[in-house]
Amino acid sequence: MLPLERLRRIVGAEHVLSAPEETFPYECDALTWLRRRPAAVVLPGGTAETAAVVAALAEAGLPFVARGAGTGLSAGALCPAGGVVIETARMKRLLALDPWNRLARVECGIANAEVSRAAEAHGLFFAPDPSSQHVCTIGGNIAENAGGPHTFKYGATARHVLALTVVLPDGRVLHTGSPLADPSGYDLTGLLVGTEGTCAIVTEATLKLTPVPPAVETLLLAFRGVEDACAAVQRVIASGLEPCTMEVMDGATIAAVEASVNAAGYPRDAGAVLILEFDGGGAAVAESAERAERLCRELEVLACERARDRAHRLKLWKGRKGAFGAMGRLAPDLLVQDAVVPRSRLAEVSARVLEIGREQGVRLSNVLHAGDGNLHPNISYDRRDADETRRVLEACACILSACVAAGGTLSGEHGIGLEKRDFMHLVYGVSDVEKMRAVRDVFNGRALLNPDKVLPAREQQTP
Amino acid sequence: MIERLQRLLGDGGAWEVARDGEVARELGAPRALVAAPRDLEQCAAVLRIAAEAGRAVVPWGGGQHQRLGNVPRADLVLVTSGLAGIVDHDEADQTIVARAGTRLADLVAAVRARGQFLPLDPAGLARATIGGVVAAGVNGPYRSGFGLPRDLLLGARTAHSDGARAACGGRLVKNVTGFDLHRLYHGSLGTLAVLGEVSLRLLPLPEREATLALGFDDLERLDAFVLAFRAAGLAAASYVLVHGPLLAGNGLEGGAAELARDGMFVVLLRFHGTERGVGESLARTRELLGRAAPAAELEAPEDVQAPLWLACREAFAGVSPDGGGAVLRLTFLPHAGERSVLGGVVESVAALVAGAGARAAFYAEPGLGVLRVLLPEPPGEELLARLQAFARREEGRQLVVESAPASWRQGRDVLLGTLPHAALARALKAALDPAGILSPGRLYPEEPR
Numbered sequence: 001m002l003p004l005e006r007l008r009r010i011v012g013a014e015h016v017l018s019a020p021e022e023t024f025p026y027e028c029d030a031l032t033w034l035r036r037r038p039a040a041v042v043l044p045g046g047t048a049e050t051a052a053v054v055a056a057l058a059e060a061g062l063p064f065v066a067r068g069a070g071t072g073l074s075a076g077a078l079c080p081a082g083g084v085v086i087e088t089a090r091m092k093r094l095l096a097l098d099p100w101n102r103l104a105r106v107e108c109g110i111a112n113a114e115v116s117r118a119a120e121a122h123g124l125f126f127a128p129d130p131s132s133q134h135v136c137t138i139g140g141n142i143a144e145n146a147g148g149p150h151t152f153k154y155g156a157t158a159r160h161v162l163a164l165t166v167v168l169p170d171g172r173v174l175h176t177g178s179p180l181a182d183p184s185g186y187d188l189t190g191l192l193v194g195t196e197g198t199c200a201i202v203t204e205a206t207l208k209l210t211p212v213p214p215a216v217e218t219l220l221l222a223f224r225g226v227e228d229a230c231a232a233v234q235r236v237i238a239s240g241l242e243p244c245t246m247e248v249m250d251g252a253t254i255a256a257v258e259a260s261v262n263a264a265g266y267p268r269d270a271g272a273v274l275i276l277e278f279d280g281g282g283a284a285v286a287e288s289a290e291r292a293e294r295l296c297r298e299l300e301v302l303a304c305e306r307a308r309d310r311a312h313r314l315k316l317w318k319g320r321k322g323a324f325g326a327m328g329r330l331a332p333d334l335l336v337q338d339a340v341v342p343r344s345r346l347a348e349v350s351a352r353v354l355e356i357g358r359e360q361g362v363r364l365s366n367v368l369h370a371g372d373g374n375l376h377p378n379i380s381y382d383r384r385d386a387d388e389t390r391r392v393l394e395a396c397a398c399i400l401s402a403c404v405a406a407g408g409t410l411s412g413e414h415g416i417g418l419e420k421r422d423f424m425h426l427v428y429g430v431s432d433v434e435k436m437r438a439v440r441d442v443f444n445g446r447a448l449l450n451p452d453k454v455l456p457a458r459e460q461q462t463p
Numbered sequence: 464m465i466e467r468l469q470r471l472l473g474d475g476g477a478w479e480v481a482r483d484g485e486v487a488r489e490l491g492a493p494r495a496l497v498a499a500p501r502d503l504e505q506c507a508a509v510l511r512i513a514a515e516a517g518r519a520v521v522p523w524g525g526g527q528h529q530r531l532g533n534v535p536r537a538d539l540v541l542v543t544s545g546l547a548g549i550v551d552h553d554e555a556d557q558t559i560v561a562r563a564g565t566r567l568a569d570l571v572a573a574v575r576a577r578g579q580f581l582p583l584d585p586a587g588l589a590r591a592t593i594g595g596v597v598a599a600g601v602n603g604p605y606r607s608g609f610g611l612p613r614d615l616l617l618g619a620r621t622a623h624s625d626g627a628r629a630a631c632g633g634r635l636v637k638n639v640t641g642f643d644l645h646r647l648y649h650g651s652l653g654t655l656a657v658l659g660e661v662s663l664r665l666l667p668l669p670e671r672e673a674t675l676a677l678g679f680d681d682l683e684r685l686d687a688f689v690l691a692f693r694a695a696g697l698a699a700a701s702y703v704l705v706h707g708p709l710l711a712g713n714g715l716e717g718g719a720a721e722l723a724r725d726g727m728f729v730v731l732l733r734f735h736g737t738e739r740g741v742g743e744s745l746a747r748t749r750e751l752l753g754r755a756a757p758a759a760e761l762e763a764p765e766d767v768q769a770p771l772w773l774a775c776r777e778a779f780a781g782v783s784p785d786g787g788g789a790v791l792r793l794t795f796l797p798h799a800g801e802r803s804v805l806g807g808v809v810e811s812v813a814a815l816v817a818g819a820g821a822r823a824a825f826y827a828e829p830g831l832g833v834l835r836v837l838l839p840e841p842p843g844e845e846l847l848a849r850l851q852a853f854a855r856r857e858e859g860r861q862l863v864v865e866s867a868p869a870s871w872r873q874g875r876d877v878l879l880g881t882l883p884h885a886a887l888a889r890a891l892k893a894a895l896d897p898a899g900i901l902s903p904g905r906l907y908p909e910e911p912r
Binding site for chain 2: 282412
């Protein structure tokens with residue numbers, strides 16, 4: 001039975017939500033077609049309260065899940081049936097900032113961008129930059145090993161987390177890692193990053209900060225189509241240049257962006273635009289940008305614009321930052337798909353993705369972290385239309401299969417969650433998953449914490 | 464057991480090793496069998512045979528990092544030399560998949576020949592294998608710029624003591640599909656699984672590489688430089704501090720010979736990038752040398768760069784040519800507010816070493832807060848106790864014996880009580896090494912049987 005009274009005593013009555021109108025906003029994350037209403041939502045105020053809440057739920061034998069800002073795109077924070085959501089919204093303090101050692105210690109509910117904002121005065125930033133960075137939480141970033149456009153140069157979240165405080169599913173508190181180099185023992189921090197909240201609940205983290213590069217050069221290149229843009233990406237990389245980000249948007253995205261409030265002045269006749277950015281020392285980035293521009297001009301580029309200043313750069317980025325929002329305008333629901341292929345197969349797979357969209361009759365556009373081979377096909381739809389939803393899901397299944405067939409995988413940054421759990425067999429064999437499960441069971445043997453996510457049930461492991 | 468192994472691997476695939484050989488020396492195991500599987504399936508089968516016989520297995524790549532951690536129980540050495548070779552080098556994607564027994568030197572050279580760059584240069588590079596380097600979790604001078612193998616590692620294939628084979632991650636530079644168990648295997652010193660294959664991301668070969676050597680005979684000036692360099696936010700491919708005499712010979716002639724004199728601490732900086740980018744980094748570094756004026760300075764000529772970095776990478780071999788010495792590793796937060804603590808730490812440790820009548824050379828990574836004390840012979844109990852007391856005096860310091868001969872490590876905990884979470888670690892080992900036969904005791908002490 002739900003130990004409501006005990007939970008109220010731990011966190012205060014105002015931080016336990018159980019009325020339907022209060023729990024309604026928690027029934028899904030940003031993947032809207034998968035929904036489940038939690039029996040209650042609890043908002044602990046720190047590690048100790050989280051541990052006490054978890055202990056109470058474990059004693060009652062109730063399943064539970066941790067949730068940050070709910071921006072996840074794979075239903076990773078979907079509440080287990082009859083379970084409780086532990087929301088981290090009250091745990092958003094910056095606990096310590098050590099600019100000389102380039103460290104930040106934070107509570108897990110702090111927004112990603114908030115960390116960079118605090119570090120900015122010291123010439124530092126937190127490198128992972130998912131699109132939702134203004135709201136998504138560090139705890140969520142750690143759970144998903146989140147990426148973003150700048151992952152190409154700086155790496156995903158795992159490279160930027162040094163130590164964690166976590167609550168284990170039985171309510172014990174564990175401190176992993178260290179701000180010091182080479183802590184002794186197994187790399188539990190590295191192991192836990194990316195386990196999608198199925199092993200432990202992160203409550204605090206020590207993050208590595210990165211010096212803000214002194215100079216940035218941004219190029220916007222327009223092409224006839226995605227194929228040409230991807231060819232330019234390959235060309236730039238083959239030349240040995242090291243951009244910090246390479247973002248491609250296809251024609252459908254450009255059209256949606258230009259029709260929205262985020263219109264960035266992208267050429268409307270272009271079938272694709274590429275945002276190419278270099279950061280580092282002033283001379284180095286100027287040299288790299290000049291060379292990249294020359295290389296791209298040798299290809300069939302329709303237009304090339306180089307940002308003159310910060311305002312101009314923000315304008316070039318405006319469309320990309322607003323791309324998902326612009327697509328979201330087109331219909332009540334937006335499904336942001338996420339898959340990866342070897343970079344060299346990106347053009348071919350992108351073409352196949354559009355074809356799949358046409359075959360299934362769904363409205364699809366594509367945004368690519370091209371440097372990483374990471375595709376985000378966006379599908380605008382109405383989840384109340386059962387037939388359209390079915391076609392959308394069919395298209396997603398086809399897209400994932402096509403990516404895996406091209407040597408790719410199911411997710412580059414959104415995670416497996418519930419959405420892709422039953423596709424895991426496309427990538428992993430039974431014994432691969434068994435080892436992952438064995439590790440999960442060390443932490444979460446009773447499977448009360450976020451059950452049914454990431455790892456397929458044993459009987460579903462073979463297609 | 465040898466008959467079963469020979470039936471599996473052929474007569475040449477399993478043998479008993481000499482009592483005075485390398486295996487005996489590195490593992491302190493007077494008698495051991497060796498098995499040389501040729502693929503991951505055989506690897507798993509060897510583990511199953513050992514598990515059934517209750518024998519402990521130590522995976523062995525190039526034998527370059529067997530001195531890390533405690534002395535494991537070792538009945539069977541599983542050499543990965545038969546699991547060698549590049550599986551796939553995808554140039555366009557800048558990734559490489561290699562079998563674990565591939566020599567790191569071969570891998571680095573193969574990648575370089577195609578204009579790409581694998582930033583791994585641990586000590587023992589010439590003989591070390593990629594699997595061994597990942598299992599040891601070590602890197603050399605490139606560590607300060609590019610991190611540990613962990614930061615390049617994209618996935619792995621492993622063999623386990625229940626005879627299972629498993630894969631995690633993949634070969635894509637961005638991938639969050641399933642648990643990243645490869646990050647757990649990294650640095651686990653062969654206690655969880657045998658690595659059969661790893662995939663790694665690569666970088667483009669830099670257009671230009673430059674090395675700046677700055678000799679300091681005054682630790683306060685060294686700290687002033689460390690502070691200024693940090694404040695400048697410059698990115699270096701390598702940033703280390705070595706004792707001058709360790710660099711002697713390597714092209715440091717004429718005025719540069721000053722760098723190698725006794726008592727000189729040399730900051731070695733390596734910059735990678737475009738022509739203009741490297742020039743800019745050099746110029747900006749030189750601008751920092753006002754208050755932090757070094758006693759000697761050299762931009763290494765082209766032909767001197769490689770020998771200098773080689774001497775730096777193999778600094779321990781320079782101190783202990785016969786390998787009989789030891790390396791102590793002290794880690795600390797490099798800055799206390801707007802102050803570099805490196806100089807003070809070096810000074811204190813040097814005084815403790817001298818006070819104990821011992822000799823030592825130093826190798827540090829100033830940006831990371833790592834100081835290695837290189838000893839020509841293992842530390843005496845008194846020195847060790849004094850250094851431990853020094854490490855404990857302030858919070859946020861850790862001291863371990865990184866490497867020492869097996870004879871000295873036998874019966875000790877070289878991690879000096881720094882291992883956390885023993886119960887959880889044992890449970891993880893039981894999950895991935897269900898028979899409990901992989902390098903038992905190397906990290907966490909075995910439970911009494």
